[in-house]
Amino acid sequence: MTNKAYFEELQAELGNEMQNYSNLFKSKEEIEDEIRDIKEKLFHYDLNNAELFSQQISQIEDRKKILEIKKALENARNLYNIIRMYGHFDLLDKMDFKKFNKLYNETIRHLELLNLKEKIANSVDTTNLLNVALENILFMFRKISEDEIIIADQLKDILRKTREALGGNFDKKDSEFVSLYDELKRLFNKKNLDEITQEEMKLNIGSLQQIFDKVAELNRKNNLLKAKYENDSKYARIHKRILEKGNISKKESEICETLLDIKTQADEKILINTRLLENESYFYQMLIQIVIGSFIKKKIELDTESAKYINACLSKEYMNEYQGANE
Structure with missing residues (x-):
């Protein structure tokens, strides 16, 4: 198929969308201009040795510069296809187009690393x-x-x-x-x-x-x-938060016995009626009664602020688990 026939067939297939593909149909002079432009933009980098190229760009922390390199390499890859389509094979000697895929992949990898570092920082x-x-x-x-x-x-x-x-x-x-x-x-x-x-x-x-x-x-x-908590990480975390708070009890055995009592009661109520967790405020009120009752039963002094703290932690743990948001 001739280039003209190819063009006409493509135009018939794409119709009005053809204008979006007009950049595919460049003159030989336009292609040569673009090759010169790409060479200029990539002048400072070794385009013959992928390892050296990778080392050079890996020292760049400016994401904008890496994007410019990526765009130039993308243009080079696109030009390679256009040159082959038009049969301007003499232009393939202007640059080593086959190496650009590897250089492009190296650029993408470094860009991904920069993106990750930026996200981590922010x-x-x-x-x-x-x-x-x-x-x-x-x-x-x-x-x-x-x-x-x-x-x-x-x-x-x-x-x-x-x-x-x-x-x-x-x-x-x-x-x-x-x-x-x-x-x-x-x-x-x-x-x-x-x-x-x-x-x-x-x-x-x-x-x-x-x-x-x-x-x-x-x-x-x-x-x-x-x-100690039947492999329930929720209660292990609460145990540690109570210890960190420091004003409730420093005896881990006491904390464990009390939390296990709370766990037994809370889990039993949820087992009977899982819809309890659909109403967070109601569940919170139900849970605080269990918390206060268990600490009284174990004869551990608990002020109002500490009771609310433990209850808030527990309630959040249960809600996170129910909503699938637990870490």
Whole structure:
């Protein structure tokens, strides 16, 4: 099929939409102008060596600049298709078009990393974002050697273990968890983890190992506590909030006995009538009677403010679980 016939067939098929595709039909001179423009925009980067190109753009923290590079590479990819369609094969020698796909993919990866870092910096609840970032970190090396690859694999492994340990923690409001999470976040934000030296990798492995060990120990203690409440993480969290408050009881056995009594009564009422949770204010009022009654039964002094605090925490736990919003 000739170019003219192809054009006519496409025009017949697209009708009025044809004007939206007019950019496909460029003159040879227009294509040459665009090639020159792309070369100018990408002048400062190595377009022949994808590894060097990746290292160069990984040093760019300005998202706008990366978007400009991405657009230029997109234009180059589009031009390649247009050149082939028109049969201007001599223009293919003007640039190594086949390498642009790889350069484009490297640019997209770095852009995704910048987007994640920006979201992490601006978001209040960054747990999921940081998990995604840690899971998708790419390691680009200034020098590729077997030793570095081994160390990089170790770094990836401890990153994965740390991420999974943090993700497995069921009490993300625990001050110790928050501290460890912030420590990991600082490590992530301190320097691009996608371009680090061998020595920096070793230091990061040591730092991550310390964080992992602390998180693993915290999870161990949390799971022991959860087992006391028939593996109900809601009550394990409430137990910890009561201890943190410090003015109710410091005897964990007393707290546990009291909360188990509350749990038995509350769960029984919900089991009989699950619609209780559809009316939050009614459930709150019902629950506070159980809370006060259980503390009186266990002879633990409870002032009004503390009773409201415990009840608010419990009510929120039940409502979150009911609504599927529990962490």
